[in-house]
Amino acid sequence: MDTTVLIPAYNEEAHIAAVVAVAQEAGLPVLVVDDGSTDQTAQAAERAGARVLRLPENRGKSGALAFGLAHVQTPYLLMLDADLTGLKPKHLWAMLEPVRSGELDMAIGVFKSGGLMTDFGNRATPFLSGQRACTTAWLKSVPNLTERRWPEPAITDHLARTQARWAYVELPGAGQVMKEQKRGFWRGLGMRLRMYAELLKYSLGGKTRA
Numbered sequence: 001m002d003t004t005v006l007i008p009a010y011n012e013e014a015h016i017a018a019v020v021a022v023a024q025e026a027g028l029p030v031l032v033v034d035d036g037s038t039d040q041t042a043q044a045a046e047r048a049g050a051r052v053l054r055l056p057e058n059r060g061k062s063g064a065l066a067f068g069l070a071h072v073q074t075p076y077l078l079m080l081d082a083d084l085t086g087l088k089p090k091h092l093w094a095m096l097e098p099v100r101s102g103e104l105d106m107a108i109g110v111f112k113s114g115g116l117m118t119d120f121g122n123r124a125t126p127f128l129s130g131q132r133a134c135t136t137a138w139l140k141s142v143p144n145l146t147e148r149r150w151p152e153p154a155i156t157d158h159l160a161r162t163q164a165r166w167a168y169v170e171l172p173g174a175g176q177v178m179k180e181q182k183r184g185f186w187r188g189l190g191m192r193l194r195m196y197a198e199l200l201k202y203s204l205g206g207k208t209r210a
């Protein structure tokens with residue numbers, strides 16, 4: 001198989017197995033990077049059939065992604081979040097096919113009909129989507145991938161800077177478990193605000209978006 005599914009996962013024991021299972025159903029090998037989860041994320045991912053790389057300390061999504069990326073040996077890769085719901089193999093192929101055929105450098109998955117709030121968040125900020133297919137070489141060429149905790153703005157900026165060919169691909173019926181649901185309302189909201197603050201800082205730093 002010419003594609004690796006790469007999933008950074010942090011404290012996702014309740015959700016990771018279902019995402020790994022969909023990739024397995026699609027016949028795609030899965031690499032999960034768990035950097036210091038305090039729950040059973042790594043075990044759940046392994047049981048579901050993924051190869052898991054573990055780091056002792058938390059590095060943020062960017063650090064985990066970059067670590068996993070260095071271990072990817074296939075020419076194509078598909079980044080997925082660990083907390084997706086309603087995911088089907090057809091969603092994975094919808095992102096991969098235009099990249100594997102050479103039509104696009106990157107396909108970015110956008111939720112559709114995956115739940116009101118999830119759709120709203122994802123459609124308001126599709127350039128932050130964690131669902132992306134691309135060539136492994138292209139992702140390795142992104143500078144500053146680990147500069148911040150969240151890698152998506154650096155990736156999106158590089159798309160714009162290099163005039164890469166990219167497109168949004170709708171993922172009908174797919175969604176995610178929101179932070180407020182995963183971590184409890186107030187804690188989840190705090191995490192969301194911190195994430196938005198960091199993303200805002202990034203965009204105020206003069207970076208553009210694709």
Ligand SMILES: Nc1nc2c(ncn2[C@@H]2O[C@H](COP(=O)(O)OP(=O)(O)OP(=O)(O)O)[C@@H](O)[C@H]2O)c(=O)[nH]1
Binds near residue numbers: 176180
């Ligand atoms: N390995 C690793 N993965 C992380 C880390 N932070 C987030 N992730 C993963 O990155 C993906 C997206 O993170 P979420 O916290 O769901 O963020 P989000 O989906 O952008 O935010 P919400 O819309 O609020 O749910 C999930 O698979 C997380 O497990 C981290 O520090 N390390």
Ligand SMILES: [Mg+2]
Binds near residue numbers: 081083176177178179
């Ligand atoms: Mg999420």
